[in-house]
Amino acid sequence: MQPPKYAQKLLRLLANKYEHETLIGDFDEMYQINIREHGRFFANQWYWRQIFKAMPAFLIHTIYWRFYMFRNYLKVALRTVKRQKIYSFINILGLAIGIACCLMIYLYISFEMDYDKFYPDSSHIFRVATDNKLQSRSHVWALSPAPLAPVLEEGFPQIEHVARILRRGRGVVEKDGQLFFADRIIYADAEVFRLFGTPFLIGEPSSALSRPNTMVLTKSFAGIHFEHNNPIGQTLTIDNTEYEITGIVPDPPSNTHLEYKIIMNIEDLADDYHMTSWNHMYLYTYIKLREGIEPNGFEAKIRHVADPHTNNQTEKGGMRQEYFLQPVGDIHLHSHLIAEAGPRGNPLYLYIFIAIGLVILLLACINFMNLATARSTNRAKEVGMRKVIGAHRKQLISQFLGESLLTTLLALVFSLLIAEVLRPLFNDLSGKKFLFTDFFQPGLLSLMIGLVCFVGLAAGCYPALLLSAFKPVSILRGFSRARTRSAVLRKALVIFQFTVSVFLIICTFVIYRQIGFMKDYPLGFEKEQKLIIPVREDISIDYETIKNEFMNGPSVLRATVSSSTPGRAVHMHDFRMMEGENTERHSFQHLYVDLDFLQTYEIEIIAGRPFQREMRTDTSEAFVVNESVVKVFGFDAPHEILTKTIDCGDVPKKIIGVFRDFHFYGLQETIEPLVLEIKPSKFSFLTLSVNTVNLSETFPFFEEKWLELFPGHPFEYFFLDEDFNFQYQNEEKTGKLFAVFTFLGFFIACLGLFGLASFTSEQRTTEIGIRKVLGASIIKIAMLLTLDFTKWILVASFVAWPIAYWASKTWLQDFAYRTDIPFIAFIVATLITFIIALLTVSYQALKASLSNPVDVLRNE
Amino acid sequence: MLTKLEDQILLSVWKFQGKAYGINVYQHLEQMTQSKVAIGVVYFTLDRLAKRGYLESYKGEPTAIRGGMRKKYYKITQKGIDALTTSKKVNDRIWSEFPGSVKERT
Numbered sequence: 001m002q003p004p005k006y007a008q009k010l011l012r013l014l015a016n017k018y019e020h021e022t023l024i025g026d027f028d029e030m031y032q033i034n035i036r037e038h039g040r041f042f043a044n045q046w047y048w049r050q051i052f053k054a055m056p057a058f059l060i061h062t063i064y065w066r067f068y069m070f071r072n073y074l075k076v077a078l079r080t081v082k083r084q085k086i087y088s089f090i091n092i093l094g095l096a097i098g099i100a101c102c103l104m105i106y107l108y109i110s111f112e113m114d115y116d117k118f119y120p121d122s123s124h125i126f127r128v129a130t131d132n133k134l135q136s137r138s139h140v141w142a143l144s145p146a147p148l149a150p151v152l153e154e155g156f157p158q159i160e161h162v163a164r165i166l167r168r169g170r171g172v173v174e175k176d177g178q179l180f181f182a183d184r185i186i187y188a189d190a191e192v193f194r195l196f197g198t199p200f201l202i203g204e205p206s207s208a209l210s211r212p213n214t215m216v217l218t219k220s221f222a223g224i225h226f227e228h229n230n231p232i233g234q235t236l237t238i239d240n241t242e243y244e245i246t247g248i249v250p251d252p253p254s255n256t257h258l259e260y261k262i263i264m265n266i267e268d269l270a271d272d273y274h275m276t277s278w279n280h281m282y283l284y285t286y287i288k289l290r291e292g293i294e295p296n297g298f299e300a301k302i303r304h305v306a307d308p309h310t311n312n313q314t315e316k317g318g319m320r321q322e323y324f325l326q327p328v329g330d331i332h333l334h335s336h337l338i339a340e341a342g343p344r345g346n347p348l349y350l351y352i353f354i355a356i357g358l359v360i361l362l363l364a365c366i367n368f369m370n371l372a373t374a375r376s377t378n379r380a381k382e383v384g385m386r387k388v389i390g391a392h393r394k395q396l397i398s399q400f401l402g403e404s405l406l407t408t409l410l411a412l413v414f415s416l417l418i419a420e421v422l423r424p425l426f427n428d429l430s431g432k433k434f435l436f437t438d439f440f441q442p443g444l445l446s447l448m449i450g451l452v453c454f455v456g457l458a459a460g461c462y463p464a465l466l467l468s469a470f471k472p473v474s475i476l477r478g479f480s481r482a483r484t485r486s487a488v489l490r491k492a493l494v495i496f497q498f499t500v501s502v503f504l505i506i507c508t509f510v511i512y513r514q515i516g517f518m519k520d521y522p523l524g525f526e527k528e529q530k531l532i533i534p535v536r537e538d539i540s541i542d543y544e545t546i547k548n549e550f551m552n553g554p555s556v557l558r559a560t561v562s563s564s565t566p567g568r569a570v571h572m573h574d575f576r577m578m579e580g581e582n583t584e585r586h587s588f589q590h591l592y593v594d595l596d597f598l599q600t601y602e603i604e605i606i607a608g609r610p611f612q613r614e615m616r617t618d619t620s621e622a623f624v625v626n627e628s629v630v631k632v633f634g635f636d637a638p639h640e641i642l643t644k645t646i647d648c649g650d651v652p653k654k655i656i657g658v659f660r661d662f663h664f665y666g667l668q669e670t671i672e673p674l675v676l677e678i679k680p681s682k683f684s685f686l687t688l689s690v691n692t693v694n695l696s697e698t699f700p701f702f703e704e705k706w707l708e709l710f711p712g713h714p715f716e717y718f719f720l721d722e723d724f725n726f727q728y729q730n731e732e733k734t735g736k737l738f739a740v741f742t743f744l745g746f747f748i749a750c751l752g753l754f755g756l757a758s759f760t761s762e763q764r765t766t767e768i769g770i771r772k773v774l775g776a777s778i779i780k781i782a783m784l785l786t787l788d789f790t791k792w793i794l795v796a797s798f799v800a801w802p803i804a805y806w807a808s809k810t811w812l813q814d815f816a817y818r819t820d821i822p823f824i825a826f827i828v829a830t831l832i833t834f835i836i837a838l839l840t841v842s843y844q845a846l847k848a849s850l851s852n853p854v855d856v857l858r859n860e
Numbered sequence: 861m862l863t864k865l866e867d868q869i870l871l872s873v874w875k876f877q878g879k880a881y882g883i884n885v886y887q888h889l890e891q892m893t894q895s896k897v898a899i900g901v902v903y904f905t906l907d908r909l910a911k912r913g914y915l916e917s918y919k920g921e922p923t924a925i926r927g928g929m930r931k932k933y934y935k936i937t938q939k940g941i942d943a944l945t946t947s948k949k950v951n952d953r954i955w956s957e958f959p960g961s962v963k964e965r966t
Binding site for chain 2: 054
């Protein structure tokens with residue numbers, strides 16, 4: 001007969017473990033006796049009753065003593081915080097900054113990782129992308145031809161939904177006689193709502209785009225323009241066509257690659273040419289596969305689905321289209337194709353961020369450990385007393401771990417404050433809009449608390465183990481200060497901190513140098529003092545008149561029109577030579593310009609001649625190309641290509657001139673072959689070369705002129721240099737982020753240094769006093785105290801230099817045109833570190849050396 | 861100075877002559893006082909008396925009825941016997957003037 005199981009367990013729990021055996025033995029014996037004498041029921045009852053009777057005494061006993069000790073620990077901890085204000089401040093502030101950095105980095109990373117994961121069944125949704133294979137190379141497009149979607153829909157029952165999306169971009173909206181631009185207009189198939197599972201606030205997904213000239217608005221767009229009225233059934237005029245509103249959908253979350261404000265029916269797009277052409281990469285095709293369809297197998301089936309439709313083309317130019325699937329959730333971070341729908345994320349930056357967050361947190365933890373071990377001498381007597389009174393080592397460890405947990409909890413509270421203060425800066429740098437409440441997501445909250453516990457335990461365990469290991473005898477007898485082991489470790493930790501600081505400074509320096517290098521690099525054309533006005537109407541007939549009208553304005557030097565401007569998207573076409581045996585096609589950038597383009601942009605002609613007004617045939621029979629085209633076609637000198645005829649499937653034309661290569665795109669890209677042609681129907685940007693000195697007078701003229709020439713279109717403009725430099729915004733953001741993190745890392749390192757310096761000078765007060773009495777000067781003593789730190793920084797520099805060199809080199813690999821890494825950067829980084837560290841230390845050093853020896857030595 | 865409960869428990873340990881342990885002390889106590897006692901109280905008091913040096917404890921051999929667990933035996937020390945003697949003297953002095961003695965009731 002066995003006693004009740006749970007009662008026995010409870011008994012084990014309650015009983016002092018040294019008494020387990022005899023006590024449980026006693027209970028078992030009594031249980032058997034009771035069974036024999038009174039039966040099983042009584043025996044069980046007895047067993048339970050005895051345990052319950054013992055319970056109150058047991059509980060009071062434990063709680064009383066635990067609480068008593070806890071109260072004592074808490075009191076001592078708070079007293080320590082209060083008495084050592086500087087240390088506590090440094091510890092808490094350093095940790096709080098570290099945690100705040102981690103908080104923000106976590107937010108940023110989870111935001112980036114969750115792109116497009118919010119659709120129902122997002123793992124079944126794919127974008128169909130196109131690999132355009134030419135003989136020599138291939139172009140991989142995010143876009144696909146328009147007729148692909150119907151073919152997929154008819155031929156493949158594995159597909160649940162298929163929808164096409166075309167970005168129309170900006171349009172002029174008219175409402176109640178008022179004109180304004182609306183951006184993020186997209187065309188889509190009606191099925192798009194079912195594919196993405198878009199919830200409707202008003203209206204029905206199935207019928208929203210079923211009629212011609214209907215559209216769906218997002219909630220915020222409708223809210224701005226219709227306020228509280230129900231907009232369903234009302235109309236808006238977009239680019240002179242009236243559309244009826246048939247549905248309202250919520251705003252898409254900000255982490256999607258596919259942004260929209262107005263969704264229009266793709267059937268309304270009267271563009272039969274493109275909508276039936278297999279040769280144009282025209283729009284995005286999305287599919288949703290049925291449950292259980294294996295994407296890889298399916299991908300193989302659709303890879304060459306275009307072959308029957310493009311055979312003609314394939315024979316002529318050797319081009320073949322291959323399709324492949326991209327999971328919609330991977331597009332933002334991992335898809336870098338031609339004509340992506342949104343700004344793409346860079347996984348490398350995510351890794352950099354994670355690394356930086358962890359390093360900063362590590363720096364803060366190191367401070368914490370460093371200061372705690374340094375301070376341990378102050379606590380040694382307490383430890384000794386506790387041990388003598390009978391504290392177990394375990395109790396001491398838990399006391400000190402508890403103290404460090406308390407500190408980290410305080411740091412957590414402060415970190416939220418810091419994060420809130422830094423939030424606007426962070427939003428600016430990351431380009432996101434995080435709110436204060438975002439810090440309180442359940443995931444983040446549990447992570448934070450986990451982090452705090454981890455940091456508290458990790459940073460606290462070394463001091464806890466160290467302190468609890470003190471031998472009471474040696475402490476209380478008057479304890480030895482020579483504890484070289486922990487001093488060495490402390491030095492190593494400080495050196496590590498400064499290694500990180502020097503490394504970050506060098507990286508920031510290199511990033512800014514590269515940005516400056518790119519901005520100042522001669523691009524081969526004049527980008528200053530260019531005002532650009534996008535034209536939104538067809539100006540093929542009267543573009544010369546329009547140019548002249550603007551030329552009449554004050555301080556306008558030159559004017560030209562073109563299909564695009566440097567830094568902006570340009571056409572890509574496949575060219576081939578019409579004479580000779582080499583008929584291979586090459587993909588070139590193709591820009592449509594007018595007669596004045598080359599002069600206005602001050603692009604140098606190196607062979608032949610530019611377009612000329614006097615030559616009537618130039619408008620219809622001439623190309624001007626850059627040097628790269630010459631090289632691609634295999635000519636040695638530019639003049640050899642003159643008068644040769646090339647075509648791109650349109651009208652063959654002669655090459656009349658060659659201009660020097662210029663950077664159409666930022667310096668991340670190499671210069672590509674570029675062909676210029678005069679084609680008025682493509683003109684959409686008016687470039688004015690202006691004298692910016694009295695621009696304020698010129699502007700009213702421009703605006704007036706604009707409204708006169710294009711009534712019904714709001715006036716807008718931009719400056720070429722700003723627009724061009726926009727390409728470097730990614731680098732600039734990285735630079736700013738590095739600068740911020742450098743500052744924070746450096747700050748934390750200095751906090752730690754400050755704490756350590758004050759500790760050392762405190763330790764050496766007697767020594768300093770004696771030295772002063774024996775005649776040492778203030779300078780000598782200050783030197784003595786700072787010399788140590790100087791050595792540390794030199795060592796840290798020598799460690800950081802090669803790492804920083806390697807990292808900068810790797811980063812610069814991404815740029816086609818890059819700056820060098822000057823040796824001076826390394827010296828400067830070390831100097832900066834040195835000076836700031838010196839300033840940090842010198843306060844303490846001076847304080848110590850200025851102290852009156854009498855005050856110090858009196859106590860001995 | 862011993863409390864009444866301590867008197868009783870010390871006496872039962874003495875009675876078992878070195879073979880006293882939790883159960884027989886507990887049973888003896890219930891029998892003598894004719895009332896229910898919590899066994900926890902017995903252990904607590906034994907423990908306290910041992911700490912004060914009135915009792916000594918030693919471990920016995922494992923037995924089957926106890927599931928292979930050993931007993932913790934208590935033996936009274938000289939100090940314990942002295943304490944009991946003192947206690948009896950004091951008790952006798954206190955009780956001596958009270959009329960209701962055992963003899964008279966029977």
